[in-house]
Amino acid sequence: MGVQGEERTIGVYLHIPFCLRKCPYCDFKSVAKPGLTEAEEGAYADALIKELSSVIEREGLSQRPLETVYFGGGTPALLSPSVIKRLVGSVRGAFAGCCPKGPEITMEANPDTVSVERLKGFYEAGVTRISIGVQSLNDRILATLGRTHTAGRAVEAFKEAREAGFDNIGLDLMFGVPGQSVEDWEESVAGLLKLGPEHISLYGLTLEEGTEFFKLYKDTKRLPHEDDVTEMYELAVRTLKDAGYVHYEISNWARPGMEAVHNSRYWRIEDYIGCGVGAHSFLSFPEWGRRWWNTPSLEEYIEGVSVKGSAIKGDESLARNESMLESMVLGLRMLERGIRGDCFRERFGTYPKEAFPASLALIGEGLMASKGEDLTLTRKGAVLSDSVFLRML
Numbered sequence: 001m002g003v004q005g006e007e008r009t010i011g012v013y014l015h016i017p018f019c020l021r022k023c024p025y026c027d028f029k030s031v032a033k034p035g036l037t038e039a040e041e042g043a044y045a046d047a048l049i050k051e052l053s054s055v056i057e058r059e060g061l062s063q064r065p066l067e068t069v070y071f072g073g074g075t076p077a078l079l080s081p082s083v084i085k086r087l088v089g090s091v092r093g094a095f096a097g098c099c100p101k102g103p104e105i106t107m108e109a110n111p112d113t114v115s116v117e118r119l120k121g122f123y124e125a126g127v128t129r130i131s132i133g134v135q136s137l138n139d140r141i142l143a144t145l146g147r148t149h150t151a152g153r154a155v156e157a158f159k160e161a162r163e164a165g166f167d168n169i170g171l172d173l174m175f176g177v178p179g180q181s182v183e184d185w186e187e188s189v190a191g192l193l194k195l196g197p198e199h200i201s202l203y204g205l206t207l208e209e210g211t212e213f214f215k216l217y218k219d220t221k222r223l224p225h226e227d228d229v230t231e232m233y234e235l236a237v238r239t240l241k242d243a244g245y246v247h248y249e250i251s252n253w254a255r256p257g258m259e260a261v262h263n264s265r266y267w268r269i270e271d272y273i274g275c276g277v278g279a280h281s282f283l284s285f286p287e288w289g290r291r292w293w294n295t296p297s298l299e300e301y302i303e304g305v306s307v308k309g310s311a312i313k314g315d316e317s318l319a320r321n322e323s324m325l326e327s328m329v330l331g332l333r334m335l336e337r338g339i340r341g342d343c344f345r346e347r348f349g350t351y352p353k354e355a356f357p358a359s360l361a362l363i364g365e366g367l368m369a370s371k372g373e374d375l376t377l378t379r380k381g382a383v384l385s386d387s388v389f390l391r392m393l
Ligand code: SF4
Pocket: 018, 019, 020, 021, 022, 023, 026, 027, 028, 030, 073, 074, 075, 110
């Protein structure tokens, strides 16, 4: 907030919608494409490049310093290193320059879609950070999740990424999975820590409507009890702190200085362009900012971009109160940084406690902490973050 025009950096998200097969809990925009052909990946990469250049031209963003590129999905590691190299080159070439440290270029990967050779290829293509979806280090839980890899394969993938040259590796785990005990979870967290990644993301399973898991588990008692899920999160908070990780966002931990730069852009409400099937974009101008999002259909996306350079399905301009609420909710997710009262006031003309009187009660209950006009979530507030955010509404 407060940085104007071309000094403002930009992030680019590229959505790769292909997966080996659809996981039963997943509602991301992805399609099962086990035998992705060279022609299909080439056509999709062409569309991404075309869409990006038309957004940059339409919005006048070419002079912005590029801070981050993020290949998300889906399973971006299904693309061949040569295609990733072409995409990285195109994104870098589309902007006049990068941030002084050079852009952080992240790629999500699944353990069973990588090998040392492929990882070396991604590294040489310019990817600087790899985020591996481990989900669990327990084969029974992996089978419940319908994952195509084993715990052993996940550990190997991590070692292969190191061997390929990556010195910034993130690993993800899921908790609250049907049949998962607190002990199962503890073992997975301990196994992850043994590997020593730079970054760790821990996500609680949510039953998303329209998924197989929703049908299977919605009205059953087969999910772990709420108290056990809370204990899993708290156990991770304690264990990761003892291991020296900074709990910088509700679901994210990092070695000091290794926080994910791209994702931090979302929480700080900084500009990003999202290209690809179902991708979202946000620009903080004019006024309170606006977002747009693409069609979730692969066919419509390819068709739209080839005909008119875009495949936008919807857009919205934010009102002042919507922008304030987003700043509050996303800012509080960053547990260390929280909401800076002065920055908030500079943008909205009011301090956060004035704009959200509910924050006073939340402070009183020990869910939020305040230092002058700055606000942060407490550890208790982080555990109960959903209800804190609801009360803010
Ligand atoms: S691999 Fe990831 S994106 Fe693909 S279906 Fe599974 S959870 Fe969803």
